[in-house]
Amino acid sequence: MGKPEIRFKGYTDEWEQRKLGELVKEGILEAPLDGNHGEKHPTSDEYVESGIPFLMASDIHNGEVNIYSCKYITKERAERLDKGFARNGDVLLTHKATIGETAILSNLMTEYAMLTPQVTYYRIKNEERLNREYLYSFFNSLDFQTELKTKAAQSTRPYIGITAQQNLKIILPTEIDEQRKIGLYFGNLDRLITLHQRKCDEVKSLKKYMLQKMFPQNEQKVPEIRFEGFTEAWEQRKLGDLVDRVTRKNQDLVSELPLTISAQYGLIDQNEFFDKRVASKDVSGYYLIENGEFAYNKSTSTDAPWGAIKRLDRYENGVLSTLYIVFGIKENNPVDSDFLVSYYSTNLWHKGIHEIAAEGARNHGLLNIAPADFFETKLMIPQDIEEQKKIGKYFEELERLITLHQQKCEELKKIKKFMLQKMFV
Structure with missing residues (x-):
C-alpha cells in the first residue's frame, strides 16, 4: 500500500488498506433522512437536567466532547432507543451537518452516552489489530477527511450513510x-x-x-479592587486635557504600511488581517501614526458596538485613513500610556461616545462623531x-x-x- 513520509524509527513495513467495517463495529441511532425522527428520537420535552448525556454533532469539536452543554435524557428513555449506548473508549465521528468532527469518549467526560443520528460511534473489534488512538488520529488525517467530505457531497444532502461508512478506507501500519x-x-x-x-x-x-x-x-x-497603598478617590478628566490630536500626513511616504483596527488584535497590517490591501495605492494623504500613539476606529461591529480605540504596538509606524481619529499623550505625561490602553479595553468610555454620536449616526456601521466632540469625552483616572x-x-x-x-x-x-x-x- 505504501509508506508514510515521516515515521518512527525502526519501522519499515508497508502499510495495509482495509475497510473500516472490517475492524470496528459501529452504532448509529437510526432515523429517517427527512428529519422526522418519530418515536426513536428524543423530543425537547423529554430532556431532563441530569441522566444519560444525549450528544449532538455540535457537542463534538476539535477532538473534545462538550459534556457540559449537551442535553440529557432519562435512562428509561435511553434504553428504548435502538442501538444501545456509546461507551467509554468509543471513537465518535460526525457524519451529517458538521461532517468529520471526531473525539474519543472517555471517563473524564462520561462513562456512556446516547448519540444523535448525526453521530456514529466506533468500537474496536480487536485491540491487537487496531489501536483506538490511532483510529482517532487517522480520522483527522487529510486523506480521510477528504474522502469523507467527497462521499458526503455525493448525497442529495451532506450525509454519510452507515453502509458508506463501513466501506470507508482505513490505511494502517501492520504493527500495533x-x-x-x-x-x-x-x-x-x-x-x-x-x-x-x-x-x-x-x-x-x-x-x-x-x-x-x-x-x-x-x-x-x-x-x-485596587493595589495596596492607594486610597484617594479617582478624578474625572477630559480626554483633550490628556492627549493631543495627531493629524500629520504621510506626505514624504515615511510609511507605506496600511493599518486597520481590530477589536481583538489592535492596530494591525491590512494585508495580515484582511488577507488583502484595502487602502489606496497612494497613501501620501493618509495619517502617519507612530509607535505608542492611539487611534479610534468609528466603525462598529459585534465585538465593538461603539468602535475601538487601540495603541500602535506592533510596528514602528504605519498609515491610517483620515476617517480615523489619531492621538498621542501630551508631552508632560499627564496619564500613563498602559493605563490608557487598559481603560479603553473596558466599556466605560462607551457612554461618552453614545452621548456625542449624532442621531442616525450608524451609516453603514460608521459612527458620525466629530473629532472636537471626541476629545471632549471624559474618563475617570487615578490621581x-x-x-x-x-x-x-x-x-x-x-x-x-x-x-x-x-x-x-x-x-x-x-x-x-x-x-x-x-x-x-
Missing part, C-alpha cells in the same frame, strides 16, 4: 506498536493544544473580571500616576500571557496539521 506510537504522538499534541487553549481562556476570563473590578463602576469614584502605572502594567502582563498561549496554540496546530499530512499514507 507503530499504531500506538502514532496515536500517542497525536494525543500528546491534542493535550498540549487543549492545555494552552484553556490557559488562554482562563486568563481572558480573569482579564474581563478585573476590568470590571479595577475601574470605578456606576459613577463611583473608587474601584472595588496618582503610580497607581495608573501599576494598573497598566497588570493588564499588560495579562495580555502578554493571553498572546503567549494563543501563539503556542497556533504553533501546535500547525505542527499537527503538517504531521497529519506526513505521518499517514
